[in-house]
Amino acid sequence: MRYNLACNNGLGVPSNGGEEVKVATYVRVSTVFEEQDSSIINQEEGLQDYYRKKGWVLYETYGERGSSFKKREAYDRLIRDGKTKRFQIILVKSLSRFGRNIGKLNTDITNLVEIGIRFVALSEGIDSNNNDWQGKLAMYSMVYHMQSQTTSEFIRIAERARAKRGEFTGSYTPYGYQRVNKKLNLASDDTPSIVQKIFNLYQEGILGMQAIANLLNDKMVPTPAQKHGRKRGNTLWGQSTIEYILTNPVYVGDLVAQREQAAALGSSKRKKKNKEEQVIMENNHPPLISREQFQVVQDLIQRRSHNKVSGLPNLFTHLMFCADCGSGMHCVKRPYGKTHYMCGKYKLRGKGFCSRHSIYEHELVELILTDIKQLKGGHVESDYLRRELQKEAESKKRTSSSEITFLKKEVEKLENRKQNAEDKWLDGDITKDQYHEILERLSETLLTAKQKLSNIQKENENKKLTLPDITKLTSFEKLDRELLLMLVKKIEVKESGNVNITYNFKV
Template sequence: MKCAVYIRVSSKKEEQKTSLVNQQRFFYNVIAEKRWELYQFYIDVESGTKDKKRGNLKRMIEDAKKGLFDVIISKELSRLARNGKLSYEIKDVAENNGVHIITFDNAINSTEGNVHMFGLYAWVYEQESQRTSERIKAALFSKAQKGEFIGSIPPYGYQVVNKKLIPTNDYKPEVVKNIFQMYLSGMGFDSIARTLSNQGYPTPATEAGKKNAGQFWYGSSVKSILRNPHYTGDLVQHRETTRSVTTEAREAVSKDKHLIIKNAHPALITHEDFETAQKLMKTRKTNITKPQKHLFTNFLYCSDCGSGMWYRQNRAGYICGGYARHGNIACTTHTIKEQTLVERILSDIKEIHHLITDESQLSKLKSERKAQKTQSQVQVTKISKTIQSLKSKKKRYIDLLAENVITENDYREISTELEVKIKHQEKKRSELDESLHDEQLFKELESVKKIIAQFLPLKEVSSDLLSHFVNRIEVNKQGKPFISYRFSVFSKQN
């Protein structure tokens, strides 16, 4: 069987690195003893009980849905999940996709039918996690009462020194002051955001070192700063809390339960300016030029920045959404007329309609397919033998690793090289397999023919027609569209 191994260690400390190495060695021996094939290790270095940041666990679940392996093995059920909801989600995904689960705490071994203790173990681990969570919350609450900042990331413009908020020794405190000044002078959230982007200031997410932080400021970031009471010098904590150990969802705590320490750190904004900003936010109406929902909305995208295209009445067409929101600093217009798209799509569909209704063209296509089929069958047989040989080599290296004949680095290098070769051969075989199924192609042609019949005589493009034929349209900076259709018979249209 092809197996996936999941390992989670709680930190990057040296003792946890040793634990990781020991667990890997244990699983190498298990796989070699059972004569299984290692698909992949999925390793997360995370503490806590929630699954939000456990990227490799999520990837393993998705790979299980794709049927990329036959069994998941892990040291304990608590390594996979420490709450009942996630435990059962993993179990259901495995069962629905024919994947076994084995944990070495005896919680589950579906290869032997041992699943009856699963619920009890899941409940015990969740209760243990809940108690741990409550102890952590109590400790943080006690620190907050002493005036210590307990957040994971300090507010933009501050740093944490000896558990206290101190203004940073750079431009950020002035940016915060400027944001309040611009807002109080009448500018809106998005106008302030565009000004900051044009001035080249890194965003709060970038300064905090967050993954996937954007290059441009957004109105929501400006609004968040304007609403943060910490800028007045008061430490205001315990404003929200997690609902339970099983979810990332947070809920607001009523104001009477907030922990407020007056004048806990240097202020960047006066109380008067802060309160004025809060009142303005309640009274001002947001007036933003939003993209109008039009014919190609949700189909049309900028090929450079990936933003959705926004319809503009004065252009009778679409422009890049990134340009519309942030200006030239983000992208260029990528303008395209709606009529250009309509004419192009009607032309493509009419061309395909002509092909599938012309008997001489279909007869020629069938003759070409017959000649290709004989050649493809020979190639598929040859490739299948090559794949089997590569997989046998991969299994032999597991034995050598378990016997300490080769190092883990050697195994990873050889295994990765073999896996690349296997995937390359499997891709070639898959492509050839598709070419053997004439009925699939002609079934698609018949399906396209029936759908086109619903829209004859093809004089206009409607949202219904688009949903039947088009996946996505990208527009380059010259305004040229590249259309991805839902049917392979359209593949040469671009």
Template sequence: MRCAVYVRVSTDMETQKTSIAHQRIFFEKYIKDRGWTLVKVYQDIESGTSIKKREGLQALIEDSKKDQFDSILTKSISRFARNTLEGLTIIRDFRARNIRFTTIEDGFDSKEYDEFMFTLLLSIAQKESEKMSERIKFGKLCRAKGGYYNGSNPPYGYKKIDKYKIISSEDISTYVVKKIFSMYLEGKGLYKMAKELNENGYPTPSQVAEKKNSSFIWHQSTIRKILSNRFYVGDMIQNKSSTVNAITGERKVNKEEIVCVKNTHEPIIDLITFEEVQRILSEKKKKRTGNQKHLFSNILVCGECGSKMHYKKEKEAYICGKLNKMGKNYCKGTYIKESVLKEVVCNELRKIIYEKICSNTIVKEVEEGMENYNGKEKIKKIEKLIIKLDQKKSRLLDMCIDDRVEEKLYLRKIQEINGQKRLLGETKEKISKELKENEGHYKEVIEEILKFETLDRMTLNKLVKKIEIFRNREGIITYIFGIE
């Protein structure tokens, strides 16, 4: 029997790595003793309940579709999955492909046990995971109140010397933190600061933390985060957020449960400098017109590097955001006048309207809609009522001729009917006039739409998804609606 093995540990600590090695040795012997064939060992070093981030398990699932093995072995249900729904779905897929699934510690074998037993084991594993999450959360809260650092990576400029204690790293990162605060107090803006840091090639926080796919580019948001972090004056602020669902990993902001312990570690920035920086940040935030957007904001993109383009008020034009922030070494950039772009977009939209939408068709559809307008129905009802009144007059005349009604009564009834007809006629004339006026109004509106002489943000956002501008001034417009 061809066998695949899945092993997992929750962290990359040395003890856990040894655990993976022990699991591999155990399964190799287990399979050999039974005369089976080991096809492949899939492994993950990943905590949590969801399988989405587990590359090893994802590879196992994909290979199971290629008829590469007949059986899957793993240590326990909890090593495989702690989410009942995800685990059950995967096992169903395995069984549909006649792949046997076995766990050693739980003694589960999909060949011998039914789905109910597996669901029960998964539910127990999920419940244990939820309890573990609560214990971890409580432990972190206690450590935070004691002034111990809970994070895996210390803030930029610091380093860990044991599990919970942090000191200044006294390297280039500590120097950069001091430089950032100094530059800001000198009056430099965030984008100029980012540009200078990038030109000097200073390591970014993600590079120092050795994160996967770490960025070597300094962004304004990163600098603002450093400037706002009280950690640099020696205060420990933790428990800003917490996990509310161990299964989905959903987190919430703890506005009322934030833990602040002062003087827990060595400061890099003195308190006076920090408070002055906060004052300047606060004043600039008030002055910023964050909601004021230019016509093509968030729609215009540099075709060379994919960055959003920034509006330059003094030039009344848009320029590549990366070029604007970091210079030509990062993008040769694109540039276009707003007036030119506006004219181009308007012309393109007019062209689409005239080529793809026939104005006569629109008018016809509106006229058909007018046929169904309530006013038309009212006129039809009035005309029917007038016909009924004429019929009533005719019957009264016949009755009068046959002496079945007195002449005095006949004349009174005829007078009433004529009054009703006059009132209905006036109402009909009024409604007809309104219909004619409305029809003219709709035609004017349609003509205005087809002219498309003005372009505002509301119209642009409803029609255009993205505009890419390249160095040769060529552009690509992506519309929200489909064009064939």
């Protein structure tokens, strides 16, 4: 807590006597860059001059860097302290520094004024002690919102015009290309041949996308992020990067810009534009892949996606893990041979990260059924087993609900961070390149969280909430997904093939 000693006797009491009036000031810059420090200082000095002339006592200066309401700790603390009446006045230099979210501004300020907190914004002449404060608040918050909207539209129009001139408007040039005089040209390094190799390998049909990524990782081929010098970019090739290259029409010489845009100003959701609204410039730059090969690859991707297993869980999904690295075991189903599981990290990243830990599904099923039958033949009664399974089923339901709640919050948090980045870009606080670097990093994490949430929700939809009938519990002749989820809590597979099974009941 800080007090303005220039206008009081050092004890928090105004030097001219009378009732103490505490004021909270709020200062903000919407960037994290050091050069903006002077803006914070200028705001503070301007506010100091004002409250000193009024004879008010400074309660605290709430200051921070950030362009969005989504992650403002100092702002949130200011509002909380105001609601508990720790001060009488909130003083800001400008409403635009306080925020540009129309709904939140009007709600928070109005709620505080209603409980007796005075709000003053110097630049706009807003003072809640005056009758016209609500009109001014509504008008200026709308003006600042419209400024952001206009800036966004100007940026979009300018980029569209540049794209129609054949200029590349993206933040990072596609892998295999370099920007020369604002247009794409073949890179002078080995990346063009790497792109061609990726297309050739996939067209041969022997390797899938992740297998191609593993091959590039084994040969220590630099990733697109590494080529661009992005400090927080991926250092390993992955399936999503390979897919992005294989489906990008830039490699046949076409420039495609403005494929999507924000659903609305301030929204973190993106919507795809109709093809008529996109900027498509055919034969705009030197191609790396022939149109014929590109089309063959697209047909292959389409066919392979149709042959994938449906989104329903496999028998041991979310139950079986590698005992060494902790990653989930991946199910491998072939038109030939038996269904088996292997370490997910090994399958995705290769032998440099883990080993196969392979186990056949039918062997594991037989092992579990044998365990249960032996328990039944021993000292475990069916009624006891049913009661134990019922307890565990209810516990799992609660755990699943908590997991869904956590993942929803995680998705919302990541969406908010994407919106923060967009706000900073629109305010001119970060460059477009910095914006897209943040966007790329967040999008991958967001996709993983959404997929995990979808898997859990899908499993809950397909899972019956009631126990199987007593016949199934007492016979144990067949192990299906429903029974397995009630019997087994976790399975860990060792490199030797031995397994450690943790059941949902104690014996």
